Amino acid sequence: MVVDPNGKNFFANVRILELAGELGGYTGKLFANLGADVIRIELPDGDPTRHERPFIEGAPDKEKSIRYQYLNTNKRGVVLDLTKPEGKDIFYKLVKTADCLIEGFAPGYMDSLGLGYEQLNEFNPKLVYTAITPYGQNGPYKDYPYSDLISMAMGGFLFLAGNGDNKPCLAPDKQSYFMADLYAAYGGIVAMYHADNTGEGQFVDVSVQESVATALENAIQTFDLEGKIRRAFGAVEAGTGTYLCQDGYVYMMAAMGTNSYLWDPVVKWLIEEKIPDAELLSGKEWLDPNFRRIEQNKATFKRIFEHFSKQHTKNYLYVEGQKRKAVIYPVNSAKDVLENEQLLSREFFKKLAVEHLGKTVTYPGSPFRLEKMPWALKQSAPVFGQDTERILAECKYSDSQIKSLAERGVIYVK
C-alpha cells in the first residue's frame, strides 16, 4: 500500500469492488498497489484462478495457485452469493461505498442478476462500472467463448509470432488477459478522475480482442497502406534474431534498416577476436536489408557469429557487448531473471512471508516508481472468505445476522 512521506495516502479512501473471475484481477491489483481498498468478491464456487496450474508444491490446492497468489496481493476477500436476494442486498450496500466496480462476466450476465450498470447507477451515480469481456459488450462475437489462446488468435497477435508458413507460437502467461486488465485500469482511472471532477460516473467497456489488436506494431498499417501481410520481424535478416551461445541462446539486433551503428561494433568485435571469415561481414553490402534477407547470407552470418558466440555465455556476450555498443541480449530463463544483476540492484523483486502457506513468496515488484507514492507489499492474496466477517460488520450487519447468512450459504466466513 502506498503512503506518502508525510503519512498521507490519497487512495486509502478509494474503494474498488472486483468480482472475481479470470479477467479483472490485474486491474484490481494496480489499484491495490496505489493503496486503494480493493475488495475481491468471490462467488461460493470460488475464483477460477484458484484452480490454475502451476501450484505451490505442485499439487492442486485452492490457496496455492501461483497466478492467484500473484494477482491478489494487497486486496481483501469476501465470499458472497450474488444470485440470492440477501447477497444482492449486501452487494448494493458495498456499491454505495465504491468508486469503481470491475467485472469480467459475459455480456448481460450482471443485468440478468439485476446488478447491471443501469441498476447500480441508481444506488451510486458516481460509480465507474468497468466490464472486461472477450469481444466487448456488442458485436457479432460478443457471446463467443474464449481463452487466452483464442483471444491472441482473434486479436491478431498470434499470427505475428511466426515466419513464412510456420505455425505461430503463443506468448506465455496469458498476455491477452494482462493487456485487457491493464487497459481496464487505465479506462477506469480516467473515468474516476472525471467522476471526481464532475460527480458523473459511467460505464467502461473493455474488449480483450481489441486490447490484443493494439499490440500489432505496424501490421495493420502495413496492410492498409502497402497491401502487405507481415509476420515476425527478427530471424528474417542476418544479424537480427536468436543465436546459439555456450549456455543457451542470445537475441541480438545488429541490423536496422541501412544504419551501420548496430552492425559495425559486432563486426569489429568479431575481427578483434580473430574469428574466421569475420572480415567478410565488413563489406558495405551487409548494410542493405535486402542483402541480409538472402538465405545464404543469413547462413554465412550465423556460421561466423556462432563460431564466436558458442565459446561464451549469454551474460558475457551481453555485458561485454554493451561495452562495445553491440546489442546482444540474453534469452533468460526465470532463474536468470531472478539472478539479473540490474533487477537485484534495483531491488525489484519483493519477498513476503505468507503464514498460511508456510512460505516466503517472491513477487515481481511495482511496474512503475512514483516519487511520492512508494509501493509496498502489504499483504498476500486473501484466503477464501478471509475478510467476509469484517466487511459485513463494516456494512453494519450484526454478529447474529452474519452467522445466519453464513448458515444459509449467502456468505462464506473463514
Added chain:
Amino acid sequence: MSNKLPLQGIRITDFSWVGAGPTTTRTLAEYGAEVIKIESSKRPEILRLTGPFRDAIPGVNRSGYFSNRNPNKKSLDLNMKHPKARDLVVDLIKKSDIIINNFTLGVMEKWDLGYEDVKKINPQIIYVTMPSQGSTGPHADYMGFGGTMSALVGINYLSGFPEGEPFGTGTNYPDHVPNPAHTAFGIMAALWYRKKTGEGQYLEIAQTETSLNFLPTAVMNYSLNDEILERIGNRNLNAAPHGVYTTLGNSRWIAIAAFTEQEWTGIKQVMGFPAWADADKFATLDHRLKNQDELDASIEEWTKGHDGYQLMNKLVQAGVRAGVVQNPKDLLEDPNLIARNFYKYLDHPEMRRHVYNITPCHLSKTPGQLTSPAPLIGEHTDEVLREVLGLSEKEIQVLKAQDVVG
C-alpha cells in the same frame, strides 16, 4: 454525454519518440490532453523514417508506423542544438502539467532539463521518464529495444516449440502495451495525487519492470518450486486439446482449446464422433494431456480439410473455445471490431485517408476522441508559439531566421 473530456485542460510537453512514449501520450490525447510533440526536422525521429509508407513511398510525413502512434498531437519543430531553444522549452514547461521523455539516460540532463531543473521551473510538474532498465543500477545505460527486452525478461525463453529455438512474439511487444499503458496509468495516479495535494512528482518507468508484471508465473514458480518452466508451444498445463491447427488455405490456422470435459464433447460432436476420439487414452483431461502428440495430430487431420471461419462458427455453437488465427487483413475486415468502431479512418494531407485504432476502453459518457491525424513535421510550430507561448508574428519570424524553430 459530457461536452468536456476528462483530461481537457491538461497540457503535455512531449519529448518522447519511437514506440512506448508516443503511445502513452496518444492515449492521454484521446481523452482531451493537449500534447505538444517536440521534434526536429533536421533529425526526424526514427519512426517517421520507418515503413509502412503511403503507397510504399518513403517520406517523413508518410509513415503509418508513426501515424498510429501520434494522432491528436501538435508538432513543434525545435532545434535543440540552438541555445535559445531551451528558453522556449522553459516557457512551455511553465504552462504544462506533464513533461515526458523516453531518451536514453542523460539526454534531458545534458539540456539542463532533468527533474531537479524542471521542478524549479514548475513545482507542480509531473515529470515522466522511461529509461529501458531504470535510471539506477549497473545496466542503467545499456542500449536495447523492445525485442531485446523481451529476451531479457523471459518472454522469448517461454515462446516457441520445445524442439525448436526460443522465438519470442515477433514484435517489440513491451513497447506497445506493457510499457505505454502502465505509464498512462501511472500518470493518471500522479494527476489524482496532484488534484488532492497540488503537488507534482517524478515518475519512472523501466520497461523491464512493467514487462515482468505481465510475467509472474515462471519467476514465482522457480522461487517457490525450484523448477524452471520451459516453452511448450501452444499447449497449456490446464487444457487439452489446446493448440493451433492447420485449415484450408495458405498460412491459415484455427486455435482450439478444451479446458472441460463438456468442451471436449463439443469438439467430438462437431467432428461427428469419430471412433478414435472415444479411445481410453483421450477419455479424461489427464489422459489427453499425456497423449497430446497423438491427439493434436488427429485433430489436425480433421481441421486441415475445413475453412477456418466455418469451423470456428460450428465449434463456438457447440460451446467450444475456438478462433481463427487472424492475419492483419482479417483484422481490418473483422466484423466485430468494425461493429465496435475500433478503427477510425482520418484524412491526412499526404497520407490521405488511412486507418487508426482507438485505445480500447469505451467510456460511455466521455468516449475517447480521435479528431486529427498525425501531424506533419512542424505543422503546429507557429500555432504553439503564438497561442501557447504568446509570441508575436515578428518574434516568430526572428526565431525562424535564427534557425531556433523550423
